[in-house]
């Protein structure tokens with residue numbers, strides 16, 4: 575009996591050491607990639623070039639109202655203006671996510687050895703996110719568009735979440751914030767119909783975010799094996815709730831008012847749009863497949879994910 579317990583303990587120790595080694599190897603690779611492919615948006619992008627007439631600030635198919643009855647009635651000029659304001663709203667949302675994420679990363683490494691590659695990479699990622707947030711802020715002002723904050727309620731929920739979330743919950747939220755926008759940005763930067771500055775911003779973000787997604791996925795996969803049962807269950811439920819908030823906060827409804835549309839009518843049409851539902855579900859598909867694979871999409875949490883509209 576004693577021998578079995580000792581053998582189990584040894585197996586457990588070996589697994590834990592294997593995970594630590596794996597964690598360090600992933601971080602070393604990400605550090606090497608950060609050293610090679612990091613960008614200073616202030617120097618890298620041409621901020622002096624004027625915007626080009628007739629070019630989009632976001633691909634039309636990815637705009638919330640695309641293909642709705644309201645869209646059919648809008649002039650080309652108003653559609654372009656919507657793209658300009660939605661891009662500013664997404665950049666504002668991006669900054670909100672980046673700030674939450676930076677705090678989650680600081681909390682994640684707070685009690686870990688600062689000499690480990692895992693912590694050094696987290697600090698490198700925070701540097702990336704600082705540059706991204708400044709880049710998005712500059713883009714918003716440069717486009718003569720307003721700052722679009724999330725609602726007060728979402729701000730308070732974000733404040734609570736970034737303070738109390740457990741590690742797996744934090745990384746699930748991180749991936750949700752990163753992957754849907756990443757999917758859209760991958761369609762945006764190669765698109766010749768889009769303003770060159772927007773293409774530049776999204777290209778930089780895609781290159782640097784690929785590392786962040788890798789780091790969060792690998793850590794979440796490990797955490798869903800090692801975290802206590804209550805924490806894994808808490809992650810399933812909080813991530814489902816976060817998905818519901820995310821899908822509502824995704825486009826700030828003030829964009830409709832600011833381009834002269836009826837806000838309520840626009841929101842109702844976006845909600846009823848089959849095209850929009852498909853875009854959001856396709857954008858989240860890679861993430862929801864991954865979360866399903868590692869056991870996040872179960873029980874009550876799965877129902878919440880479905881009601882968010884991100885999971886088919």
Ligand SMILES: [Fe+2]
Pocket residue numbers: 672702703706779783
């Ligand atoms: Fe970022």
Ligand SMILES: [Fe+2]
Pocket residue numbers: 703752783786
């Ligand atoms: Fe990121």
